[in-house]
Structures are given as C-alpha cells and as structure tokens.
Amino acid sequence: MEHSSFDTAAVHAGRSGLNQLGVHALPIDLSSTAPLHDIAGGGHSYELLAAGGSLVEGESTVYRRLWNPTVARFEEAITELETWALRARSSAVADDVQTVAFASGMAAISALLLSRVSQGLGHVVAVRPIYGGTDHLLAVGLLGTRVDFVPADHIANAIRDDTGLVVVESPANPSLDLVDIRRIVSDSGRVPVMVDNTFATPVLQQPLDLGAAFSIHSATKYLGGHGDAMGGTVTTTSEHATKLRQIRAITGGLLDPLSAYLLHRGLPTLPLRVRRQEETARALAFWLKERLEVKRTYYPGFPECDDQNLVASQMYGAGAMVSIELAGGFVAAEAFIGGLELITHAVSLGGVDTLIQHPAALTHRLVAAEAKPSDGLLRLSVGLESFEDLVHDLERGFART
Numbered sequence: 496m497e498h499s500s501f502d503t504a505a506v507h508a509g510r511s512g513l514n515q516l517g518v519h520a521l522p523i524d525l526s527s528t529a530p531l532h533d534i535a536g537g538g539h540s541y542e543l544l545a546a547g548g549s550l551v552e553g554e555s556t557v558y559r560r561l562w563n564p565t566v567a568r569f570e571e572a573i574t575e576l577e578t579w580a581l582r583a584r585s586s587a588v589a590d591d592v593q594t595v596a597f598a599s600g601m602a603a604i605s606a607l608l609l610s611r612v613s614q615g616l617g618h619v620v621a622v623r624p625i626y627g628g629t630d631h632l633l634a635v636g637l638l639g640t641r642v643d644f645v646p647a648d649h650i651a652n653a654i655r656d657d658t659g660l661v662v663v664e665s666p667a668n669p670s671l672d673l674v675d676i677r678r679i680v681s682d683s684g685r686v687p688v689m690v691d692n693t694f695a696t697p698v699l700q701q702p703l704d705l706g707a708a709f710s711i712h713s714a715t716k717y718l719g720g721h722g723d724a725m726g727g728t729v730t731t732t733s734e735h736a737t738k739l740r741q742i743r744a745i746t747g748g749l750l751d752p753l754s755a756y757l758l759h760r761g762l763p764t765l766p767l768r769v770r771r772q773e774e775t776a777r778a779l780a781f782w783l784k785e786r787l788e789v790k791r792t793y794y795p796g797f798p799e800c801d802d803q804n805l806v807a808s809q810m811y812g813a814g815a816m817v818s819i820e821l822a823g824g825f826v827a828a829e830a831f832i833g834g835l836e837l838i839t840h841a842v843s844l845g846g847v848d849t850l851i852q853h854p855a856a857l858t859h860r861l862v863a864a865e866a867k868p869s870d871g872l873l874r875l876s877v878g879l880e881s882f883e884d885l886v887h888d889l890e891r892g893f894a895r896t
C-alpha cells in the first residue's frame with residue numbers, strides 16, 4: 496500500500512491484509528515446518544525457496560529456514576522505509592528493491608560478503624572507521640575476503656578486477672565521521688557500494704536514494720529500539736536479494752520470527768524516537784563541548800565535524816549519537832563512567848535509554864592498533880530521558896574526573 500508520509504508508513508508498513516485475517520496486531524508464525532499438499536508440489540516449493548526465490552501464492556513455505564511470513568512482513572516494512580525518498584520521486588529503482596533479514600547485523604554483513612566471495616569477487620575496499628566487528632571480519636579475512644582500507648578519496652585507485660564491494664559507514668562508529676555517499680558511488684564505478692545505515696536509520700538517511708547498492712542495518716539498534724531483540728537487514732535490488740536469500744536458506748543465519756515481531760513493533764515509533772533523541776543529543780553535544788574536561792566533542796551537527804556539509808546534502812538530521820574525547824584519557828574515562836547512575840555503561844545503542852561505552856576497550860577492541868579509537872573516547876547513545884536528567888547524570892560523571 497502507498498502511504499503519503501514517512502511517519503504513516505512507519506506505522507502501517509508491512510501490515511497489509513491484517514483486517515482480512517481478522518487480527519489487529521502483527522501475526523507471529525512460529526512454525527518450523529509447514530504442511531505440504533503433495534510431494535511434487537512440495538519439491539517445487541523447496542526448489543524455488545532454496546534458490547532464493549520469493550514465496551509465490553499457492554506455494555508452501557516448506558521450512559522456516561527457507562521462508563517465514565512474520566519475517567517477510569518485517570522485510571516488507573524495511574523496504575518501504577528505505578525506499579521512501581525514491582518512491583517520493585517516483586523513481587523506478589524503488590520497484591525492484593527488496594530486504595533480506597538476518598539473525599543479527601553481523602549475520603547480514605557476513606551473508607553479503609559471502610555472496611561476493613562466491614561470485615569470485617572477494618576483494619573489498621573499505622573506508623575506516625567502521626563498526627569494530629565489521630573491521631575485524633574484513634581485516635582477518637575470515638570469510639575469504641581480501642581488504643584494502645583506504646581514505647574515502649582513494650577509492651577509485653583501490654578498485655581491482657576482483658573487487659566485489661565497497662564498504663562505508665556514515666555516520667561512522669565511533670567517531671561519527673561522515674562520507675559523501677554519492678561521490679563514493681561515483682568513484683566506485685561498476686562496484687556496488689554497501690552503506691551501514693545503522694546510526695542514521697531510514698528516518699535520517701536512505702542510502703539507495705544516494706546510489707548505494709546495499710543499505711544494511713543492525714536492526715538490534717534503532718529499528719527495534721528497545722534493547723530486547725537482535726536482527727540485521729540488507730536492502731538491495733531483487734537480483735542481489737535473491738542471492739542473499741539463497742545464502743540465508745543454505746547457511747541458516749535467518750531472523751527468528753519472535754525477534755522479527757519485536758523489531759517490527761519498534762517501527763511505528765521509530766521517527767518519533769529518532770527525532771526526539773536527536774533533539775536531546777544536539778543539546779547535550781553543545782553542553783558537552785563547553786566542558787573543560789572534554790577535549791573534543793564529536794557530533795555530525797557541528798560544522799567542524801561536517802566540513803562538506805553532508806548532513807544537509809544527504810541526511811535529514813544529524814542523529815542521536817555523540818562521542819567525547821576526555822582530556823584526562825583512559826583514567827578520566829574510567830572515573831567518569833564510575834560516577835554515572837542514570838546512564839547505563841553498556842555496548843549497543845539506539846534504544847530508548849541512554850548508554851555509554853568505551854570503544855577502544857569494547858566495540859572496537861579487535862580493531863588494528865593504527866585504526867583504534869583513542870583511549871579517552873567515550874561514545875554516548877542518547878535515549879528518551881529528559882535533557883535535564885541526562886545533564887545531571889553527566890555532571891555526576893565529571894565530578895569524579
């Protein structure tokens with residue numbers, strides 16, 4: 496169904512046909528297997544789905560690893576949100592876009608890398624910083640990829656005949672660096688570009704509208720938004736999606752339907768959450784910047800963090816992640832975290848409550864020394880608490896440093 500605004504789509508996407516089913520909430524199908532009409536028909540359905548095809552009316556879902564209707568609804572919803580701007584411009588590109596959901600963000604990235612390796616295109620060009628897990632996966636070549644990490648303006652030179660993917664993240668984990676996605680797509684030529692869109696969410700950025708071939712999410716973060724479900728998504732063309740479903744069906748990194756339900760349930764409030772969290776994050780970033788204990792505040796909404804004006808040219812807002820470099824280094828960071836009472840010291844991000852973590856010790860622990868974040872850096876995921884309460888808690892942290 497077409498929805499006339501992004502906010503309406505967030506509420507209704509992936510919910511078509513519920514009235515006919517006589518239900519109001521999203522139905523959860525927990526079947527691990529499905530009845531087959533006859534042997535030949537079952538075999539036909541099996542072949543269709545194991546090759547990565549989409550379920551067709553009248554075919555059996557056969558087995559949960561091949562297809563699950565609850566997961567399919569969530570995928571449909573993400574496709575609608577990630578193609579919002581394309582459809583608003585009546586771009587035909589949107590008609591051929593699909594989403595494939597996985598058990599986690601890393602399962603989604605792994606399936607994408609495997610799909611390139613299996614086609615003999617195992618060379619990856621990546622721009623740092625990226626999430627520590629992705630960085631590590633690429634750096635050690637665990638899945639048979641070979642990587643060149645290059646600055647964003649060196650991509651064209653790094654591309655070889657066997658390059659199968661360009662990997663970027665914007666805003667990037669943990670320093671919130673932005674890259675010019677349109678320029679990277681243009682520099683990459685025939686090589687498809689993957690954008691990790693986890694920090695921005697489709698509310699603030701839609702990479703396919705900027706020319707990227709793959710928009711991926713750790714749905715564990717903002718999409719679910721409540722810190723209680725894990726998942727990952729890849730949104731791309733039907734051709735790439737078919738290959739990804741084939742890999743998912745055979746290697747088994749599928750999203751659990753209970754998690755799909757929870758992640759889908761997070762979507763109606765996604766625009767509200769992201770915009771409110773952004774508002775608070777912006778105010779906190781300004782407040783943090785004035786503190787003498789803070790050497791540098793990283794926030795994409797500051798001109799000094801966005802010299803190419805990319806928030807204005809490719810995003811609809813600067814987001815709700817803020818990082819700070821403490822003048823007192825690791826010792827100050829440890830003391831600061833020890834003083835917090837409201838804000839939870841934990842990895843992950845994008846939920847309704849504020850979290851803080853030390854990237855060098857945790858999310859980016861496995862990153863090579865030359866690309867590791869500094870020891871004084873703390874990353875803050877701003878939640879839905881009031882600005883005043885968060886300031887009060889941060890003051891408790893500073894009082895310890």
Ligand SMILES: *Cc1c(COP(=O)(O)O)cnc(C)c1O
Pocket residue numbers: 599600601602626628629664668691693694712713714715716725726727843
């Ligand atoms: C958390 C995260 C991932 C990994 O996702 P999981 O769901 O934890 O597997 C990938 N990219 C970014 C930017 C992340 O923050």
